[in-house]
Amino acid sequence: MIDVTFLGTVSGIPTRDRNHPAIILEYYGEQKDTLLFDCGEGTQRQMLTAGISFMDIDKVFITHWHADHFAGLIPLIQTMNLEKRKKPLQIFGPEAERFVSDIVDLGYFGLRFEIEAINIPFEGAAETKVLETEEYEVYSIPVLHTVPAVAYAFVEKGKWNIDLQKLKKLGLERGEWLKKLKTEHKVTHKGKTVKLEQVADMTSGLKVVYTGDTKPCDTVKKISENADLLIHDGTFLEEDITEKAHHADAKAAAKIAKQAKVKQLILTHLSRRYKDVKPFEEEARKVFENTKIAYDFMKITLK
Numbered sequence: 001m002i003d004v005t006f007l008g009t010v011s012g013i014p015t016r017d018r019n020h021p022a023i024i025l026e027y028y029g030e031q032k033d034t035l036l037f038d039c040g041e042g043t044q045r046q047m048l049t050a051g052i053s054f055m056d057i058d059k060v061f062i063t064h065w066h067a068d069h070f071a072g073l074i075p076l077i078q079t080m081n082l083e084k085r086k087k088p089l090q091i092f093g094p095e096a097e098r099f100v101s102d103i104v105d106l107g108y109f110g111l112r113f114e115i116e117a118i119n120i121p122f123e124g125a126a127e128t129k130v131l132e133t134e135e136y137e138v139y140s141i142p143v144l145h146t147v148p149a150v151a152y153a154f155v156e157k158g159k160w161n162i163d164l165q166k167l168k169k170l171g172l173e174r175g176e177w178l179k180k181l182k183t184e185h186k187v188t189h190k191g192k193t194v195k196l197e198q199v200a201d202m203t204s205g206l207k208v209v210y211t212g213d214t215k216p217c218d219t220v221k222k223i224s225e226n227a228d229l230l231i232h233d234g235t236f237l238e239e240d241i242t243e244k245a246h247h248a249d250a251k252a253a254a255k256i257a258k259q260a261k262v263k264q265l266i267l268t269h270l271s272r273r274y275k276d277v278k279p280f281e282e283e284a285r286k287v288f289e290n291t292k293i294a295y296d297f298m299k300i301t302l303k
């Protein structure tokens with residue numbers, strides 16, 4: 001299960017109702033993992049309101065180094081230090097080493113924990129696996145913005161589920177031995193050699209994509225293929241978009257959602273000029289029905 005919480009949903013300048021970009025992804029696997037995507041100014045207070053602990057975050061993914069997407073890192077690192085964090089913090093992003101080192105030089109942090117900065121490729125059109133755990137992988141791909149920028153995909157690994165009917169047919173019973181079968185894929189049980197695929201089916205995992213700031217582009221389409229949730233830049237309405245914008249409009253984002261065959265689209269990073277977001281919903285839904293417009297503290301559960 002995955003919970004996605006939007007902590008900030010505005011573009012460059014915040015409003016009373018919308019904070020700068022930050023998204024929390026909580027993955028409930030063998031243990032809970034909390035991943036933070038972008039970290040705009042004010043993210044800490046948004047986390048407090050949303051009931052998310054600072055100390056649970058071990059991995060931060062920055063899409064690009066514009067202040068509305070990273071300025072919250074400075075106070076977050078300070079808080080982690082004041083709270084006596086010991087475990088390392090990983091920060092992923094294009095040119096992450098340079099920017100993280102600049103951030104750490106900005107004040108007298110007296111850091112008690114290690115910050116590992118991981119550079120993400122930002123040129124070309126290839127997907128890169130930037131993280132792999134037992135249960136999920138995170139990929140990145142370059143996107144089209146005014147500065148080096150990437151989109152991220154969180155991809156849960158497929159899981160083997162034992163089919164009791166298949167077990168029965170082979171005259172086998174449930175038991176501890178199935179654990180070994182799941183890890184080793186082939187075991188000899190009661191004199192019989194059993195392969196995992198004989199008694200189990202592979203179910204595909206969940207996929208969540210976050211674009212950060214970008215013009216509509218093919219790389220986003222590629223990384224979003226069959227995603228359960230696509231969180232796309234939706235800064236403008238189609239009528240207001242200009243060539244200079246380097247952002248997407250609702251209609252263009254919806255087209256990508258449709259072409260990539262995603263299940264659900266959420267538009268975020270809305271310009272403060274729009275007081276009413278209904279037209280965004282209408283514009284996008286003409287192209288892709290299952291669209292929602294993000295608001296601060298919106299929470300989506302995927303199962």
Ligand SMILES: [Zn+2]
Nearest residue numbers: 011012068213
């Ligand atoms: Zn932005």
